[in-house]
Amino acid sequence: MFVTDQLAEHARTQPEKVITSFKGKDTTYKQFLKQAQNLAGYFQAKGYQKDDRIAVYLPNSDYFLVCYYACQLGGYAFTPVNTKLTAPEVEYIFTHSEAKALIYEERFEPVLNQIRPALEHFHDRLQVGGEATLETVISDDSISFHEGTVNPDDTTVIFYTSGTTGKPKGVMLTASNVRAVAQIWSEAMDITSSDRVLIVTPLFHCAASHVFSIPVIYKGGTIVIEEAFSPEQTLNTMEQAKVTIFFGVPAMYSILLNTPKMARLDLSHLRLFTYGAAPMPYELVKKLKALYLNVKVQNLYGQTENSPAATTLKDHYALDKIGSVGEPLPQTQVRVVDEDGNDVPPGEVGEIVVKGPQNMKGYLKNNAETYKTLKNGWLYSGDLGRLDEEGLLYIVDRKKDMIIRGGENVYPVEIEEVLYQLREVLEAAVVGVPHQVYGEVPKAFIVLKEGQTLTAEDVIEYCRPKLAKYKLPAAVSFIDALPRNASGKVLKNNLRTSVGV
Incomplete structure (x- = not known):
């Protein structure tokens, strides 16, 4: 079953369950599925074909995820754009991706006004809060959606990630990649329909979307969305929304632990603190675990190119193996190899390579980099690491100087x-x-x-x-x-x- 099949199943079995909560607006599984179908049907009526790219230039919101699932339903390539980029950086992604449609928020007009020529190739532009609005389309129940045939190898997501050449590379992920990452992370974090994950990191990055949002929806849970991280507001939401899982980069945890309010809140519903993207200092993990004895702490490691899913450090290792990114995830193999692709002994440094159903299809319009990165089913990460005697992985350096x-x-x-x-x-x-x-x-x-x-x-x-x-x-x-x-x-x-x- 693809992630859209699971979404439809949840909409049938728990139609009134809340799937997203954003700025006081709750959307049910039934409503969400219909909105995604309406948007997919809108593009069908316009003659869009599988693999056509839809550029999505939105901040964190429930609409972001509606657009994501609409693309999964129609077989279109959901192409999110980092809202922090400058006009020339946005222009490059628009041009390189050859996206046929643009969905954007009104606040980004000043950026778009600087790159008007790059907008001319869009067949459709839907604005959140404008005249040709996304809201109008997704609420138009007269739109018909016809179930198409989405194949496992169809590209349904393109995340742009900067490469060593300095120009962003379009990482093509397929319908089967998305299904795999939903299965992998939901198993690795024991996600159930009772979980409520708080999203404060950008959804246009694959961590917030693929590690948390998609796996939680896959299991029938709820996504609580904030537009951005704000210590006081994030803590209030964590308590009031009865959040069970929180993800943040180490810098966020440092800020939260230095916010006096945190120690006074009722966070008894929380079961899991997760972090990634950078190492977490020992003292920070120690303080977190001392403050919340019943909350587990879990480290996550992966790259956009593997959806991202490579390894995880579970709670029982949280302090004892603090420098490690853990052991391979379900359905995943991880090795550390030398320049010739041979395994190096435990303790020796080599390049980290990953194999699993979550590995990307390749880089958009960049066969040379694809061939360098994917070899015999293994994804060469460009990260240097070592394995210890227990098979736990440690990142030693970033080969690409990231x-x-x-x-x-x-x-x-x-x-x-x-x-x-x-x-x-x-x-x-x-x-x-x-x-x-x-x-x-x-x-x-x-x-x-x-x-x-x-x-x-x-x-x-x-x-x-x-x-x-x-x-x-x-x-x-x-x-x-x-x-x-x-x-x-x-x-x-x-x-x-x-x-x-």
């Missing part, structure tokens, strides 16, 4: 490309440096051309309109030369060492 800032992936080369646009810059390199709240932030090292001058403020202000806020360099150092090895490769480890990393 920076994780408060749960957001930042790729240095993307920032470097912008820095090289400054006429004063001869060379530039970006590395991640520790930050008390965000875990890591980007720091730029710049070599100026002879006779040129720049300040750190000049550099950051230049980057501001070209990069999303979370990608902006937090610090800039000017140096005489970048350290390089004999083959000319920049030694980023040396740069990290220079700032005490």
